[in-house]
Amino acid sequence: MNMMLNLNLRGMVSNQNGEAKTTSYAVAEAFGKRHSDVLRSIKNMKCSQKFRERNFAFTLENKQIGNTKRNTGFYHMTERGFMFLVMGFNGEKADAIKESFIDAFEWMANQLTQMFQSKWARYQQRVGYRDKRKQEVSCSARDMNAWKHEKHALDSEIFELENGFQPQLTDYQV
Structure with a gap:
């Protein structure tokens, strides 16, 4: 996989309260999809309510769109949520991006582990x-x-x- 793509995906995975997470925006950007299509995919997933609550957090933000500010929604998601969502994305490019995202989650988890071990x-x-x-x-x-x-x-x-x-x-x- 291209090293630059891997580094860019690392930037899309962040530390949120000691847990590696990404957003629906990052998924849309990485896979070249419209954000609204990613939101629809998340809403249409056939997973349990318990899984959804643990792995997807809907967030509203006040965003400038053109000349007006509007509340727009997006999802924060765990690695498990990401994996569940993108399992339905297919093709060679999608598979390469999935692999890079998984590497990015692993990298962030290692960073968090090292930080914890150092503090410990x-x-x-x-x-x-x-x-x-x-x-x-x-x-x-x-x-x-x-x-x-x-x-x-x-x-x-x-x-x-x-x-x-x-x-x-x-x-x-x-």
Whole structure:
């Protein structure tokens, strides 16, 4: 498959809340179809309501069409939704585009996995460091509390010992 087509399709698959998704606009563009035809294909799919709800999200957007703004609708879809939709598209070109789209979804899924793994590793490192420091500080606090109770007695004993090192001068009268 052409590398440029593959890169362009990667741009049509995006990260939405940690999940790889595309749109009905992207499908229409990639397959050279009118967007209204893609919308009709989605509406006419014979899939369960549960599958439709999990894999297709209808969205309205305020879009400039000519001199007027109109609400137009499009679908966000998961990889499974995309696969179900385009299974009905046929021909050599359609098959090549399907393959590239699948590669683009896989690439985005890998990007999301790498991002998650990187964040997870950083999280684990920071949690480990925090727990270690908490233990160190906790030990230090216990040591400070024990020191508070020992300090006075030690200072008194040291003072007495220091006084014992000083020679005692007796009073001599001349």
